[in-house]
Amino acid sequence: MAAVQMSEAEKVYIMHGVQDDLRVDGRGCDDYRHMEIETDVVSNTSGSARVKLGLTDILVGVKAEMGRPKLEKPFEGCLEFFVDCSANATPEFEGRGGEDLGTEIANTLYRVFDNGCSIDLKTLCICPMEHCWTLYVDVLLLQCDGNLFDAISVAIKAALFNTRIPKVQMIEDEEGTKEIELSDDPYDCMRLDVENVPCIVTLCKIGHRHVVDATLQEKACSMASLLVAVTKKGTITCVRKVGGGSLDPESVFEMIETGKRVGKALHTPLQEILRKEESLGKKRRKVGFLG
Amino acid sequence: MVKEVAFQVERAMPVDTKRVRGPEESQSPWLFVQQSRGQPTRVPQTRESERRADGRRRGQVDARPMFARCGLVSQAKGSAYIEAGNTKLICSVYGPRETERKDELDMKAGRLVCAFRLAPFSCAKRCPWIQGSQEKDLTLSLQESLQPGVCLHKYPRSQIEVNVLVLENDGSALAHAITCASLALADAGIEMYDLVLGCSLRQDGAAYLLDPTCREENGDESTENQGSLTVALLPTLNQISGLLSTGEMKEETVVGAVRACVEGCQRLYPAAQQCLLKSVRRKVPAPQN
Numbered sequence A: 001m002a003a004v005q006m007s008e009a010e011k012v013y014i015m016h017g018v019q020d021d022l023r024v025d026g027r028g029c030d031d032y033r034h035m036e037i038e039t040d041v042v043s044n045t046s047g048s049a050r051v052k053l054g055l056t057d058i059l060v061g062v063k064a065e066m067g068r069p070k071l072e073k074p075f076e077g078c079l080e081f082f083v084d085c086s087a088n089a090t091p092e093f094e095g096r097g098g099e100d101l102g103t104e105i106a107n108t109l110y111r112v113f114d115n116g117c118s119i120d121l122k123t124l125c126i127c128p129m130e131h132c133w134t135l136y137v138d139v140l141l142l143q144c145d146g147n148l149f150d151a152i153s154v155a156i157k158a159a160l161f162n163t164r165i166p167k168v169q170m171i172e173d174e175e176g177t178k179e180i181e182l183s184d185d186p187y188d189c190m191r192l193d194v195e196n197v198p199c200i201v202t203l204c205k206i207g208h209r210h211v212v213d214a215t216l217q218e219k220a221c222s223m224a225s226l227l228v229a230v231t232k233k234g235t236i237t238c239v240r241k242v243g244g245g246s247l248d249p250e251s252v253f254e255m256i257e258t259g260k261r262v263g264k265a266l267h268t269p270l271q272e273i274l275r276k277e278e279s280l281g282k283k284r285r286k287v288g289f290l291g
Numbered sequence B: 001m002v003k004e005v006a007f008q009v010e011r012a013m014p015v016d017t018k019r020v021r022g023p024e025e026s027q028s029p030w031l032f033v034q035q036s037r038g039q040p041t042r043v044p045q046t047r048e049s050e051r052r053a054d055g056r057r058r059g060q061v062d063a064r065p066m067f068a069r070c071g072l073v074s075q076a077k078g079s080a081y082i083e084a085g086n087t088k089l090i091c092s093v094y095g096p097r098e099t100e101r102k103d104e105l106d107m108k109a110g111r112l113v114c115a116f117r118l119a120p121f122s123c124a125k126r127c128p129w130i131q132g133s134q135e136k137d138l139t140l141s142l143q144e145s146l147q148p149g150v151c152l153h154k155y156p157r158s159q160i161e162v163n164v165l166v167l168e169n170d171g172s173a174l175a176h177a178i179t180c181a182s183l184a185l186a187d188a189g190i191e192m193y194d195l196v197l198g199c200s201l202r203q204d205g206a207a208y209l210l211d212p213t214c215r216e217e218n219g220d221e222s223t224e225n226q227g228s229l230t231v232a233l234l235p236t237l238n239q240i241s242g243l244l245s246t247g248e249m250k251e252e253t254v255v256g257a258v259r260a261c262v263e264g265c266q267r268l269y270p271a272a273q274q275c276l277l278k279s280v281r282r283k284v285p286a287p288q289n
Helices: A008-019 A099-112 A148-162 A216-221 A249-283 B002-012 B030-036 B104-108 B133-149 B173-187 B251-283
Strands: A035-039 A047-053 A056-067 A078-085 A125-127 A131-143 A164-166 A168-172 A178-182 A189-191 A199-206 A209-212 A224-230 A236-242 B066-070 B078-084 B087-098 B111-118 B158-168 B197-204 B207-210 B226-234 B239-249
Touching: A008 A199, A008 A209, A008 A216, A035 A148, A035 A249, A047 A148, A056 A148, A078 A099, A099 A131, A099 A148, A099 A236, A099 B133, A125 A168, A131 A148, A148 A199, A148 A249, A199 A216, A199 A249, A209 A249, A224 A249, A236 A249, A236 B133, A236 B251, A249 B239, A249 B251, B066 B173, B066 B251, B078 B173, B087 B173, B111 B133, B111 B173, B133 B158, B133 B173, B133 B226, B133 B239, B158 B173, B173 B197, B173 B226, B173 B251, B197 B239, B197 B251, B207 B251, B226 B251, B239 B251
Parallel strands: A078 A131, B111 B158
Antiparallel strands: A035 A047, A047 A056, A056 A131, A125 A131, A164 A189, A168 A178, A199 A209, A199 A224, A224 A236, A236 B239, B066 B078, B078 B087, B087 B158, B197 B207, B197 B226, B226 B239
C-alpha cells in the first residue's frame, strides 16, 4: 500500500484522539467517510460501478462470458476476480510493483465469495457440464487513500447489481446437436440476486481501541487490522488478520462484534440507493469521471 | 487420404523429447468415484456424541497427536519436521543473510521472507509446480502469523528465509506449517518473543471438528453454518498473530471456534517444548561433571 511518512508526535496525537473517540477529521470510531457510488459507467461491460470513499477511487467492471463449468462443480457457473493496481494510484505501482497488492486483494475476494450463499452460482448454469456463464469481475484502483477492501466490496456489490446477462436458450435438433439461441431483444436480460453479497469492513487496532474506515495516516499508526466480511443477515463469510502485529483474543472478539454491527448497517442504505438510482432510468444525470 | 496427410504433418513438426507431458487437462479418476457413489465415506452428522472417522470426538478440543523433530536438514541453519495424522511437512530456515533490497525500512529491522509450497503429489489433485494463487495466499498468511513472534529489530539489514514444504496434505496444512516454521526458527537460533503455534478447525453445522483431515475439510456445502478457521497463537503472551476463516458462519459460531482453536494451541505447547528440549540435548553435549 502507498506509504505515508509520519513523525512520532503525529502518531501519538492520532492515538490519543482515538482513545477519546475523536479522529483527526472529526469522525467517531465507527463512522465511514463520505461515499459516492455510481453504476453503469462503462458501456462495454455487462455491469460496472464506481465508488469514491474519501479520496479512494475504485472502478469495477463485470463481463459475462460463456465458458465450460469446472469439472468438480458441473451445475454451477464461475466467478473470477482480478485486481489491477494502476500506476495512477501511486508511482510505487508502476510496472509490476502493484502485483503483490493486487494478488492479495484478489485472493481475499475469492475467500469472501467462496461459499454457497453469497451468489447463487446455479443460476449461471446454461447446460450442465457443457456451458455456463463465467463472470469476470475486474477491479481497477484509480486512487489509493486507505481502506481499499471496503470500497472494493461495495463497488463489487453495486456492479453485480447492475449486471445484465443476456437470456439464452438451449435448442436441441432432431439429430441431437445442441444450439444456443440468443433472444433478439437486447434488453431481455437476467439479473443477479445480490441480497446476500457480503461487504468487507476493515477494523484497524490503534492503541486500545479500533477504528472503522482508517485513512492512510491512521493505518500507519496501527500494527494490526482485522478484515470482516458481513452479509445483510449478519453472518460472517470471512475473517482475516492483516498486518505485522498481534492481537489480544478479547480485542479480536470486540472487533468482530463491531464489524458485524457496522457491516450489517451498511447493506440497507446501499440497496436503497442502488434501487433509487436504477428507478431514475434514462432521466438520470450521469456524473462520470469529471464530477 | 486424411491419415496420410496427418502423418506427414507429424513428421515435419519437431518432437519435444525432453519432457513427457500428459494432456492439457487431466484429472485423476479417483476424484469422481466418490461423487458418483454419493460419498459414503463421510461421517453422517446427526448427534454430538457421534465419533469422527478416526475416533476423535466432535465438538471437543481433540487434536491429532503430533510428532515433531528438529534438525533434519543438515545444510539449513535450522529445520523441523512435523507429522500429524497423515499430514507431513518439513520446514527449513536460512539466515540471517544480507538483504538484497536496501529500503529505508530494512535499515532498522530485519525482514522475514516466507515460502509455502505444496509438493505436486501432496494433495488428492495434482498441483502444478508453478506457484498458484492459493499458495501465495497461504504464504502471506504464514508470514503475517510468524512476524509478531520474531524479534526482527535484532537483525537489521538482514533477511531470514523460511521455506515450508508440504509433503502430504491431509488437512490443516497452514496450521501445522506455522508450528513447523516456528520450531525451525527456534532450532536456527533466531531470537523470538514466543513460539507461534497454529490450530485449525472445521465448523460442520452445530459442532466443530478440531484439526480436520482432508476429507473433513471438504464438507457438504448445502447445510448451514459450514466453514474453516485457522488461528495462530503466541501461547505465553496469549496473543493471536494470525486468523483466517472461510465459509458463511454466524458471529457466535466464529467466536466459539476461535476460543476452541486458542485452547487447541495451548494444548500443543508442551509437545512443541519437548521437541525443542530434545533437539538442544542432542546438539549440546551434557556438561562433564
